[in-house]
Amino acid sequence: MTQFDSSLWGDEAWAATLAVKPIWKIITIVSKDTSPPLYYLLLHIWMKIFGTSEPSIRCLSFLFFLAASFFVFLIGKSLWEEEKYPFLTFLLAFLNPFLFRYGFEGRMYSLLLLTTTSSMYFFLKKKWTLYIISTLAALYTHHFSIFLVLTQLFWIIKGITRKNFFSSLKPYLIIGLGYLPWLYPLYYQTSLVQSGFWLSKPTFKSVIDLFGNFLLGTEKHFLQKAVFLGILFILFFRKFKDWGKDLFLLSWAIIPITLTFSISLVKSSIFYDRYLLYCVPPIILILVSPRRTFSLTFIFLVIFSLMVIDWHYFTHPTKRPFRELANYVKENLKPEYGLINYNDQAHHLFESKYYGLNAPIYLPEGSLPFYTGTALMEEKDIIKILPNKEKIMVISSGDPGKIKLPGYTFEEKIDFKNLYLLWFKKENTNSHCG
Amino acid sequence: MVQKGKHKFPLWLILGIAMAFFLRMPSLLEPYSYGDECIYLTLGHAIKRGLLLYRDIHDNKPPLLYLLAAFSGNLFWFRTILLFSGLLTIFLFFLLAKRFFPKDEKMVKISTLIFSFLSSIPLFEAGVANAENFMILPVILGIILIFPFRNQSKLIFFISGLLFSISFLFKVPAAFDFAAIFLFIFLFNFSKRNWANFLNSLIFSFGFLFPIFLTFIFFWSKNALKYYLSAFFFQNVSYVSSWGSTPYPRLILLFLFTFFLFLKRKKIEESLLFLLLWFSFSLFGATLSGRPYPHYLIQVLPSFSLLLSSLLIKKKPTEHLLLSFSLALFLFSFFYFQFWIYSPIEPYKKFAKATFKKDFGESYLSAFGQKIKRNYEISKFLILSTSKNERVFIWGDSACIYALSGRLPLGRYTVSYHIIDFNGFAETISLIKEKKPKFIIDLQDEPKPFPELKKILEENYFLFNSFDEAKVYHKKIPPLY
Numbered sequence: 001m002t003q004f005d006s007s008l009w010g011d012e013a014w015a016a017t018l019a020v021k022p023i024w025k026i027i028t029i030v031s032k033d034t035s036p037p038l039y040y041l042l043l044h045i046w047m048k049i050f051g052t053s054e055p056s057i058r059c060l061s062f063l064f065f066l067a068a069s070f071f072v073f074l075i076g077k078s079l080w081e082e083e084k085y086p087f088l089t090f091l092l093a094f095l096n097p098f099l100f101r102y103g104f105e106g107r108m109y110s111l112l113l114l115t116t117t118s119s120m121y122f123f124l125k126k127k128w129t130l131y132i133i134s135t136l137a138a139l140y141t142h143h144f145s146i147f148l149v150l151t152q153l154f155w156i157i158k159g160i161t162r163k164n165f166f167s168s169l170k171p172y173l174i175i176g177l178g179y180l181p182w183l184y185p186l187y188y189q190t191s192l193v194q195s196g197f198w199l200s201k202p203t204f205k206s207v208i209d210l211f212g213n214f215l216l217g218t219e220k221h222f223l224q225k226a227v228f229l230g231i232l233f234i235l236f237f238r239k240f241k242d243w244g245k246d247l248f249l250l251s252w253a254i255i256p257i258t259l260t261f262s263i264s265l266v267k268s269s270i271f272y273d274r275y276l277l278y279c280v281p282p283i284i285l286i287l288v289s290p291r292r293t294f295s296l297t298f299i300f301l302v303i304f305s306l307m308v309i310d311w312h313y314f315t316h317p318t319k320r321p322f323r324e325l326a327n328y329v330k331e332n333l334k335p336e337y338g339l340i341n342y343n344d345q346a347h348h349l350f351e352s353k354y355y356g357l358n359a360p361i362y363l364p365e366g367s368l369p370f371y372t373g374t375a376l377m378e379e380k381d382i383i384k385i386l387p388n389k390e391k392i393m394v395i396s397s398g399d400p401g402k403i404k405l406p407g408y409t410f411e412e413k414i415d416f417k418n419l420y421l422l423w424f425k426k427e428n429t430n431s432h433c434g
Numbered sequence: 435m436v437q438k439g440k441h442k443f444p445l446w447l448i449l450g451i452a453m454a455f456f457l458r459m460p461s462l463l464e465p466y467s468y469g470d471e472c473i474y475l476t477l478g479h480a481i482k483r484g485l486l487l488y489r490d491i492h493d494n495k496p497p498l499l500y501l502l503a504a505f506s507g508n509l510f511w512f513r514t515i516l517l518f519s520g521l522l523t524i525f526l527f528f529l530l531a532k533r534f535f536p537k538d539e540k541m542v543k544i545s546t547l548i549f550s551f552l553s554s555i556p557l558f559e560a561g562v563a564n565a566e567n568f569m570i571l572p573v574i575l576g577i578i579l580i581f582p583f584r585n586q587s588k589l590i591f592f593i594s595g596l597l598f599s600i601s602f603l604f605k606v607p608a609a610f611d612f613a614a615i616f617l618f619i620f621l622f623n624f625s626k627r628n629w630a631n632f633l634n635s636l637i638f639s640f641g642f643l644f645p646i647f648l649t650f651i652f653f654w655s656k657n658a659l660k661y662y663l664s665a666f667f668f669q670n671v672s673y674v675s676s677w678g679s680t681p682y683p684r685l686i687l688l689f690l691f692t693f694f695l696f697l698k699r700k701k702i703e704e705s706l707l708f709l710l711l712w713f714s715f716s717l718f719g720a721t722l723s724g725r726p727y728p729h730y731l732i733q734v735l736p737s738f739s740l741l742l743s744s745l746l747i748k749k750k751p752t753e754h755l756l757l758s759f760s761l762a763l764f765l766f767s768f769f770y771f772q773f774w775i776y777s778p779i780e781p782y783k784k785f786a787k788a789t790f791k792k793d794f795g796e797s798y799l800s801a802f803g804q805k806i807k808r809n810y811e812i813s814k815f816l817i818l819s820t821s822k823n824e825r826v827f828i829w830g831d832s833a834c835i836y837a838l839s840g841r842l843p844l845g846r847y848t849v850s851y852h853i854i855d856f857n858g859f860a861e862t863i864s865l866i867k868e869k870k871p872k873f874i875i876d877l878q879d880e881p882k883p884f885p886e887l888k889k890i891l892e893e894n895y896f897l898f899n900s901f902d903e904a905k906v907y908h909k910k911i912p913p914l915y
Contacts, residue, residue: 084751226769293745296754300762305769 003104004055004062006317007324012106013350014373016057019043031185032375034193038140039108054323057106064110065103069093071117072281078124079245080289088299092284095306097217098273099280100313109274112142116278119145120252123152128171135171136178143186144275147256149175154255155248192370194268202264202271210257213273214280219313223305230302234287237295252282320397320419322348326355328414328421329393338387344398347372348419349381352395359395362386362405394422446543447528450550451521457554458520460785461561462513463794466809467802468562469849472834475512476848478503479840483823488665489658492846492856496666497649498603499565506563509837516563523571524550527736530574533581534705534740538747545743552735556776559729565605566732572597572604573611574736577712582704583619583634591634595641603645606670607733610719612642614712617692622699622707669856679724679771688718701752706744713737713760717767726773731764738764805832805879808902812875813838815899815906820872827866829887830877830904844871850880859884866890870909878903 008016018026019040026044030037043060050056069090076089093099102109115138122131135152138145149172156168215231216224240246256279264271288299333339340362341347350373352359360383361368368374368382386392392408397419403410408424466472473493480491481504487497506512528546535541553570554560560567576597580586598615601608620635653662691714699707713734720733738761745757767773788798799807809832816826816839827844828835831851836843845865847853853862863886866874874887874895891907898908 085755222772223769226766229769230765293754296758297745297761297765300759301765304762304766308770 001315001317003314003317004058006054006319007322008054008057008106008351008354009319009322010346010348010350010373012057013322013354014376015040015043015107016047016052017350017353018376019047020052029375031188033373034189034371035108035142036140036182036185038137039111042111043106054106058104061105061107061110062103064114065099066094068099068110068114068117068281071114071121072284075117075121075124075281076285076289078121079249079285080242083289083291085296088303089285089288091303092288092299092306093281095303095310096214096280096284097219097306097309097313098214099277100310101217101219102274102277104314108141109277112138112145113278113281115141116145116148117281119148120152120281132171132174132178135175139175139179140182142275143189144256144260144270145278147259148252148278150259151251151255154251193270196369197268197270198369198371199264199269199272201269202261206271207257207261210271210273210276211283214277214283217309217313218273219309219318221309221312223309226305227302227309230298230305231287233298234291234295234302237292237298238287239290239292242290246286249282249286253279253286321416322351322355322419325395325414325416325419325421326352326357328416329357329359329395333393336390338389338392340383340386340392340394342394342396342398342403342422343368344396344402346397348395348397349373349377357395362394390426392424394420394424396420396422447525447546450528450547451524454521454524454550454554455517457551458517458561460781462510462517463785463788464509464513464561464781465799465802465806466509466834466838467806469831469833471509471512471563472832472837473848474499474503474563475506475509475837476833476843478506478512479837480842482507483842485842486656486658488653488661489656490846491843491848492661492665492852493848494665494669495565495605496603498600499568499605502568503563509563512563513561516561516567519568519571520553520560523553523574526571526574526578527739530578530581530736531740531743533578534709535743541743541747544746545739548742549735549739552739553732555778556781557728557778558732558735559727559776560732561781562729564729564732566729569601569604569608570732570736572601573608576601577615580615580619580638581708583623583631586634588634588637591637592641595638595643596645597641598638599642599645602642603649606666607716607719607722607730610715610722611712611733614715616642617715618708618711622696622711681718681722681724684718684721688714695756698752698756701750702756703753706749706753706757709737709740709744710756710760713741714763717764721767721771724771726771728773728776731768731773734764804902806834808904809834809838811901812904812906815901816841816873825869825871826873826875827862827871828875828877829884830875830879832877832879835875844869850882850884853884854882859886863887863890870894872909873898874907876905876907878905 018029021029021044023041023044026040027037030040043057046060047056050059072093073086073090076083077086080086099110099113102113115134118134119131119138122128122134135145135149138148153172156172160168216227256276260271260276291299329339339357339359341349341352341359343361343363347361347368349359349361360381363382364384368377386405386407391411392405394403394405396403400410400413400420400422403422405424407427409427410422411425412423414421414423466475477487477491477493477500481487481500485491487500493500502515503512506515524546527549528542531542531545531549535545552558553567576594579590579594579597594615595612598608598612602612616635616639619631619638623631649662650659653659692711695702695707695711695714702710716734716737720730723730741757741760745754745761749757784798784801787801788794791797796807799810812835816835820826820839820841822840824841825844826836826839826841829850831849833848835841836848845858845862847856847858847862853859866887867890874891876887876891894910895907896910897905899906
């Protein structure tokens with residue numbers, strides 16, 4: 001099994017379940033969630049052509065990721081035309097373990113990476129029409145791309161004169177107009193997030209961890225030591241001669257992080273590594289150029305190590321095997337049995353829907369927060385009373401020992417690598433007094 | 435007077451060799467503590483007492499290292515020979531560097547000093563008499579004789595082949611150094627001198643195979659060819675894959691790299707082309723088993739030092755790319771195989787402490803671990819309690835007791851992992867039953883159970899003495915009547 005064909009996890013399944021709906025419905029539903037609609041619309045078209053299987057969904061992300069790596073290469077080439085071996089930039093972008101991970105995730109992140117890197121490329125090349133298109137695409141993919149646009153605007157304002165005032169700001173006026181239709185959903189979504197989000201307040205350590213994740217990836221691997229050492233030496237041998245370009249790249253990497261960090265301190269926390277993944281390409285570009293004689297050895301060391309790390313990640317998917325669980329349920333489910341999702345720290349409603357299981361969330365009291373995907377839920381997806389069945393199958397990834405169903409006793413646990421299918425049997429209420 | 439750049443022994447070289455001498459010197463006074471070295475010395479003792487290698491006493495390396503250990507007699511002389519062979523290797527490397535950088539004295543200096551330093555530090559276990567330390571000397575000499583593979587007589591090619599054979603008879607991975615040279619003469623250089631090169635490569639190969647063939651004849655004449663082949667060939671094949679990493683992907687990578695070099699051979703300067711080929715083959719040889727012992731990398735140090743200094747010379751883009759690629763492969767291998775990293779200063783700290791205290795006795799021994807002190811005590815006990823020709827059986831991983839006491843193991847195997855790896859349990863038990871050794875020592879450090887041994891100890895032996903955890907059992911004496 002590889003990252004292409006492993007089971008979808010919750011957020012991926014949410015995206016896939018949404019994207020099969022009609023276009024207008026997609027826009028309506030997504031406007032009540034936390035993100036813009038472009039990825040879901042593209043996925044909708046893609047799935048119509050290539051089907052709804054896991055590899056098909058992830059192939060789209062992978063293609064975005066490949067194209068994004070190509071744009072990183074183009075940016076490197078346009079910044080340092082004299083530099084030899086520009087393909088190394090492509091390789092380092094493609095092999096970056098943090099970006100690589102999202103290259104196989106059926107969500108909007110690799111599209112965010114593609115649209116932001118293409119926006120930056122056209123910005124640098126001053127190809128304004130393509131810049132407007134790619135920037136709008138970025139804004140319609142993820143709200144965090146606004147921080148990139150602000151960074152670009154900072155450089156535009158820095159170079160503004162009375163003469164070029166209108167011509168400089170014209171692209172931004174058009175982008176603003178293009179974004180108008182999403183202003184109200186943006187306002188609604190921002191209000192939702194302000195009412196409370198699942199992320200905790202960032203600290204200085206969060207920033208260090210963020211850079212660690214960006215450079216070394218989030219999964220532990222013994223070769224991360226080699227990557228770290230390689231990066232230190234690459235920086236040591238780097239020529240710091242072209243401060244203008246370096247500052248530009250630094251601003252691309254630092255401004256969005258600083259803004260997100262600051263907002264998170266004063267408002268609801270929105271500081272999360274994957275929302276900022278478009279800050280990785282400038283770090284790669286800073287590392288790879290311009291070089292001294294010895295740099296290339298350490299670039300190769302990093303490349304070799306990343307190849308092994310990524311290959312391991314690609315061939316060792318850690319996503320919960322929901323497909324196997326769904327097959328088990330389909331084989332064993334009878335009309336007299338019930339099937340529910342138990343809402344612990346997470347629920348698996350959307351995986352259930354994607355894999356064709358009708359397993360509502362059992363929620364005896366209270367309601368679910370918006371960030372659990374409520375925008376896509378229907379009334380029948382949540383039940384307050386357990387179905388009156390002889391046996392109930394419970395889907396959960398929480399601690400099985402803590403799951404209690406009133407009127408039912410635990411019978412058996414089937415373990416699918418930290419994803420559980422628990423059998424509960426109706427308690428016998430006919431007691432005999434002797 | 436030392437004339438700069440013209441003298442055969444320039445001052446910087448003398449200083450470089452002196453540096454190597456001082457870096458290696460503390461190793462001469464180290465106690466018997468390195469397991470493999472003790473195995474070599476034990477086999478050396480066995481040879482001196484007339485036992486036939488592989489048949490009567492076992493290890494899985496080719497014979498020359500054991501012969502050298504036999505010649506040395508003890509650890510001090512073994513390491514002294516190593517020290518001087520190391521210094522001679524540095525001098526030969528200097529001559530080799532002159533071949534590769536004939537017009538660039540700076541590069542000769544840099545590469546020789548790099549080699550002198552790397553081949554002398556504890557990071558690569560320079561002070562331990564492992565085969566790799568001895569193996570590189572004949573390889574370097576063999577290349578000096580024939581490089582740049584032109585205008586050399588057939589005899590020189592033959593002698594060079596002999597030298598590679600000597601290297602191979604120290605340790606099998608030297609075959610990859612030989613293969614690199616052979617390929618270069620036969621294939622990469624082929625178009626230049628056509629059939630002359632073909633003939634040279636054949637003579638070179640003949641020189642390589644001839645001594646190996648002689649060893650076959652020798653062991654055949656002693657009726658021990660099957661033991662020889664099994665220990666030094668078949669067991670090495672299983673050794674290669676016993677660490678859980680298969681060498682085949684690396685073999686494919688080596689093939690692809692060689693093929694790429696072959697395609698680009700006209701765009702790469704000849705000496706660099708040869709260096710890249712030699713380096714890739716020796717790196718493959720050093721990582722063949724995928725085991726993390728740092729002394730394996732000694733095989734790569736000559737070509738690595740030359741490549742590293744080559745980076746300082748302005749190169750064509752393709753050359754620079756290949757050079758950086760190769761050096762990165764070396765660094766990557768270090769991390770990928772998780773080579774053990776020994777403290778670079780620990781041996782010097784121990785040496786300095788003992789020198790200042792003027793005490794190379796018990797506290798110095800203890801600095802190397804409690805087990806070392808225990809081994810010395812057990813050895814002393816064995817010397818006092820057994821006659822010189824008496825055999826002892828030790829169940830555990832400490833050949834140093836045999837090497838220190840000069841006593842030989844009961845059977846072919848010197849350490850418990852040999853018995854386990856080669857399934858020598860039945861052979862060992864029948865030997866114990868037959869020879870009934872006076873002492874059996876259980877070091878209590880072998881987690882693998884040996885129930886038959888336990889039974890024999892319970893029935894026929896009694897606990898005679900203990901040294902820390904180690905237990906010395908004495909044969910029960912039958913009643914006189």
